[in-house]
Amino acid sequence: MTEQSSSGRRFALTRRRMILGGSLVGGALVVGYAVTHPMQVAGAILSGGGRDPEPSAFGSFIRIAPDGWVTIVNRQQELGQGIHAGMAAIVAEELDADWDRVRVVDSRSNFRAYGVQGTAGSRSISGNWDQMRKAGAAARFMFVSAAAARWNVARGSIAVRDGIVSHPPSGRSASFAELLAEASLQEPPQSPTLKQAGDYRLIGTDRVRRKDVLPRITGAQIYTQDVRRPGMLVAMVAHSPRFGGRVARFDPSDARRIKGVVDVFAIETGVAVLAENSFTARRGRDALRIEWDDSEAERRSTPDITRHYEDVANGRTDLEPAEFAMKGEDAGAPFTGQVAEFAFHFPYLAHAPMETLDCVAKVDGWDVSITSGAHLPIVDQVQAARVALTIPGKVDVEVIPAGGSFGRRGLMASDYVVEAVRVAKHARGRPVKLIWTREDEMGGGYYRPMSHHRAWVQIGADGFPERWRFRSVCQPLLPFGGNPQAVEGIAESPYFSTATSVDGKLFSPRFPVPVSFWRSVGHSYTAMVMEHMIDQLARRAGRDPAEYRRILYQRAGASRRVAVLDELCRRAGWGTAIEPGWARGLAVHEPFGTVIGQVAEVRLEQGKPIVRRVVAVVDCGIAVSPDQIAAQMEGGIGFGLSAALYGAITLKDGVVEQGNFDTYPVLRMSEMPAVETYIMPSTGRPTGMGEPGVAPIAPAVANALLALTGKATDRLPFMGGGMV
Amino acid sequence: MAFILHVNGRPHRVEADGETLLLWVIREWLGLTGTKYGCGIAQCGACTVHVDGQPMRSCSTPVSMVAGSDITTIEGVAGPEAEAIRKAWVARDVPQCGFCQSGQIMSAVALLRTRPAPTDGDIDMAMSGNICRCATYTRIRAAIHDAAAAAAGTPEAA
Numbered sequence: 001m002t003e004q005s006s007s008g009r010r011f012a013l014t015r016r017r018m019i020l021g022g023s024l025v026g027g028a029l030v031v032g033y034a035v036t037h038p039m040q041v042a043g044a045i046l047s048g049g050g051r052d053p054e055p056s057a058f059g060s061f062i063r064i065a066p067d068g069w070v071t072i073v074n075r076q077q078e079l080g081q082g083i084h085a086g087m088a089a090i091v092a093e094e095l096d097a098d099w100d101r102v103r104v105v106d107s108r109s110n111f112r113a114y115g116v117q118g119t120a121g122s123r124s125i126s127g128n129w130d131q132m133r134k135a136g137a138a139a140r141f142m143f144v145s146a147a148a149a150r151w152n153v154a155r156g157s158i159a160v161r162d163g164i165v166s167h168p169p170s171g172r173s174a175s176f177a178e179l180l181a182e183a184s185l186q187e188p189p190q191s192p193t194l195k196q197a198g199d200y201r202l203i204g205t206d207r208v209r210r211k212d213v214l215p216r217i218t219g220a221q222i223y224t225q226d227v228r229r230p231g232m233l234v235a236m237v238a239h240s241p242r243f244g245g246r247v248a249r250f251d252p253s254d255a256r257r258i259k260g261v262v263d264v265f266a267i268e269t270g271v272a273v274l275a276e277n278s279f280t281a282r283r284g285r286d287a288l289r290i291e292w293d294d295s296e297a298e299r300r301s302t303p304d305i306t307r308h309y310e311d312v313a314n315g316r317t318d319l320e321p322a323e324f325a326m327k328g329e330d331a332g333a334p335f336t337g338q339v340a341e342f343a344f345h346f347p348y349l350a351h352a353p354m355e356t357l358d359c360v361a362k363v364d365g366w367d368v369s370i371t372s373g374a375h376l377p378i379v380d381q382v383q384a385a386r387v388a389l390t391i392p393g394k395v396d397v398e399v400i401p402a403g404g405s406f407g408r409r410g411l412m413a414s415d416y417v418v419e420a421v422r423v424a425k426h427a428r429g430r431p432v433k434l435i436w437t438r439e440d441e442m443g444g445g446y447y448r449p450m451s452h453h454r455a456w457v458q459i460g461a462d463g464f465p466e467r468w469r470f471r472s473v474c475q476p477l478l479p480f481g482g483n484p485q486a487v488e489g490i491a492e493s494p495y496f497s498t499a500t501s502v503d504g505k506l507f508s509p510r511f512p513v514p515v516s517f518w519r520s521v522g523h524s525y526t527a528m529v530m531e532h533m534i535d536q537l538a539r540r541a542g543r544d545p546a547e548y549r550r551i552l553y554q555r556a557g558a559s560r561r562v563a564v565l566d567e568l569c570r571r572a573g574w575g576t577a578i579e580p581g582w583a584r585g586l587a588v589h590e591p592f593g594t595v596i597g598q599v600a601e602v603r604l605e606q607g608k609p610i611v612r613r614v615v616a617v618v619d620c621g622i623a624v625s626p627d628q629i630a631a632q633m634e635g636g637i638g639f640g641l642s643a644a645l646y647g648a649i650t651l652k653d654g655v656v657e658q659g660n661f662d663t664y665p666v667l668r669m670s671e672m673p674a675v676e677t678y679i680m681p682s683t684g685r686p687t688g689m690g691e692p693g694v695a696p697i698a699p700a701v702a703n704a705l706l707a708l709t710g711k712a713t714d715r716l717p718f719m720g721g722g723m724v
Numbered sequence: 725m726a727f728i729l730h731v732n733g734r735p736h737r738v739e740a741d742g743e744t745l746l747l748w749v750i751r752e753w754l755g756l757t758g759t760k761y762g763c764g765i766a767q768c769g770a771c772t773v774h775v776d777g778q779p780m781r782s783c784s785t786p787v788s789m790v791a792g793s794d795i796t797t798i799e800g801v802a803g804p805e806a807e808a809i810r811k812a813w814v815a816r817d818v819p820q821c822g823f824c825q826s827g828q829i830m831s832a833v834a835l836l837r838t839r840p841a842p843t844d845g846d847i848d849m850a851m852s853g854n855i856c857r858c859a860t861y862t863r864i865r866a867a868i869h870d871a872a873a874a875a876a877g878t879p880e881a882a
């Protein structure tokens with residue numbers, strides 16, 4: 001895994017010269033990393049004048065104001081995963097700031113030049129880790145130097161704590177605020193000394209809590225749905241019921257007759273209704289009569305696609321596979337002796353974030369502005385410029401908090417942003433808020449892809465795998481490049497440690513149902529593939545599933561997995577008695593560098609799995625904010641369990657059969673298990689926690705059901721959900 | 725048509741079709757955007773407000789039905805239960821994205837008003853109409869218990 005891409009899944013980020021700089025800007029000390037040429041940096045900082053540096057010139061940065069407040073200007077999107085708390089803690093730790101006077105604000109500015117910005121792959125904390133630590137340490141260094149000079153004492157005799165710089169021998173002290181001007185004259189060190197993990201006073205403690213709760217419990221937080229602008233119109237778009245369908249003709253007359261409907265017109269993705277308010281836009285849209293041209297549309301039903309995937313996996317089509325995880329000379333040779341055979345089917349899944357997709361856009365000649373809860377504002381900026389026929393530098397992107405995303409707001413296609421800009425082009429310079437209804441979102445594609453996996457395992461006399469063979473079928477997530485996400489979590493499995501050969505082939509069919517990243521991406525099903533197979537292999541070998549795993553991990557040298565597994569067994573009471581009718585199931589997986597294990601306690605009630613408790617152990621490097629890690633674990637488990645129980649988007653003659661939470665049920669309060677989270681002590685750099693919690697829950701439940709009933713699960717969701 | 729709506733203790737004169745849904749009147753006519761759209765079909769609870777003290781899904785309530793009623797939104801909900809709930813929410817860092825939380829709080833406050841010491845079963849009943857896609861459910865449950873305990877421990881407070 002490289003620094004900026006997890007499992008090769010992310011686009012390349014521009015590498016630029018990073019340089020640490022610091023200066024007095026409008027009375028405040030600003031310290032941060034510039035991502036441009038050093039000469040330009042100096043200019044950016046010294047031009048000061050009360051404004052923060054241009055975000056294009058800086059990554060996230062720190063501002064220490066004359067009132068003593070430390071502000072971190074954050075360039076990562078807060079999508080609910082508590083990034084703010086982690087970022088603030090990292091800086092406050094190295095700076096030795098007063099934690100109660102540290103805050104984080106989002107960089108809402110306009111990305112006039114290409115910056116490196118995006119929130120993906122659970123990397124927000126880890127990606128910022130080094131930079132923000134160094135920036136904090138550099139600022140601290142500048143204060144220490146300033147104090148040493150002022151008091152004419154050695155730097156080494158100076159202490160800093162809670163925003164107060166002191167010289168214990170003489171009893172002198174000064175606050176950050178008092179030292180601002182002098183500190184700003186100090187040269188920031190390019191490689192400041194960082195604290196050792198053992199010296200942390202804040203990181204890893206329960207004092208690291210979110211600082212953005214209040215507006216979320218008073219109704220004050222503004223999401224895109226809530227944005228109001230003078231003269232703003234609301235737009236809704238009628239989309240083709242089939243992917244790849246186009247408008248043949250439409251009759252707008254009834255819609256136009258509705259008071260408050262301002263305009264009706266066709267755009268690339270359907271027919272748009274512009275109205276004075278949301279209610280009227282919806283009514284206008286309902287009144288449209290549209291005839292669709294389905295000549296290039298997807299018209300199959302889910303069972304057709306399922307059968308097609310089976311044909312593909314069985315080599316009955318001419319689709320050429322790509323190889324993955326190849327190992328051993330005899331990979332292609334026929335299996336002999338004891339062979340276990342497996343097959344899995346996984347459905348399309350909608351993200352269904354609580355806030356449906358929306359975007360405020362204004363197009364005024366060459367100038368475009370967009371406001372949304374973007375993940376990848378830079379991509380949105382480029383896409384918006386493309387459809388507005390302007391240059392990216394003319395597109396202002398304002399990023400505000402999103403009501404969830406789970407990957408949906410981070411598309412390379414920027415579908416709803418592009419649509420908002422297309423609509424706004426018709427609004428004569430007035431701002432337009434595009435709102436997707438829940439039905440639009442669930443029927444709108446960009447799903448977690450459907451996939452099918454077949455596997456064969458030749459089992460040795462000792463009961464452990466000798467040879468593996470995989471045939472996986474999954475649509476690629478991106479329009480270009482390979483399809484590594486489809487088999488992440490399989491390709492690098494430690495379970496191959498005992499095998500002499502592994503033969504993995506991946507088929508990547510392309511067709512009009514759009515797919516995209518979905519929280520935990522490929523791991524959302526590869527955890528099920530590997531972990532449910534391993535439990536079945538363990539049973540076949542007559543071994544305890546935990547012990548069977550431990551042996552394979554040890555052979556693979558996967559020491560973090562061993563440690564997580566052992567802790568998990570201890571915490572969950574693995575191997576101890578449980579009430580009749582209940583069973584435990586275990587799963588361990590390693591998404592994006594985080595090792596995570598879960599044990600679920602499950603019983604069956606009228607065919608439905610009831611999960612009462614999940615014990616979870618995670619090794620995610622240094623735990624910056626244990627409480628937020630626990631929150632992400634709880635949320636991930638709820639999100640994963642929701643999909644495992646119910647999640648399925650299915651097609652009938654090409655039309656999505658689900659529209660809202662009545663036909664696409666999601667987990668509710670009464671179904672949420674109690675979650676206990678244990679964090680492994682670690683001195684490693686933080687790995688992500690936003691996505692990993694999702695992956696192991698489905699196999700943990702499936703393995704519990706296996707223990708309970710002896711029956712294996714070969715498809716999700718557990719409750720059927722129309723998958724055939 | 726014109727309606728007089730009593731929202732958060734204040735009368736508002738609203739010009740709208742009778743079938744206009746209360747959610748949109750609150751959000752776009754009155755500018756109170758704390759009440760959210762999440763599904764539009766009374767499935768998710770993001771739009772929950774109190775109408776004469778009862779939790780209601782404003783997305784499925786025509787404005788003509790509530791003219792003259794007392795309507796309370798997240799911006800206006802107050803009193804000892806609301807205070808206890810908010811305190812407990814902060815203490816446990818309940819929200820993640822936060823989008824569902826207005827609705828969660830409106831349902832939780834209504835629950836505490838009728839059941840000052842709710843059981844887990846009561847919480848399941850009262851809160852299962854409120855979806856949280858971030859799955860903050862365990863914290864919501866704990867925070868409701870905290871709020872109930874705090875209110876019981878200090879009956880005179882607030």
Ligand code: FES
Nearest residue numbers: 762763764769783
């Ligand atoms: S928006 Fe009213 S219940 Fe979902």
Ligand code: FES
Nearest residue numbers: 822824856857858
């Ligand atoms: S906090 Fe995100 S939907 Fe509940």
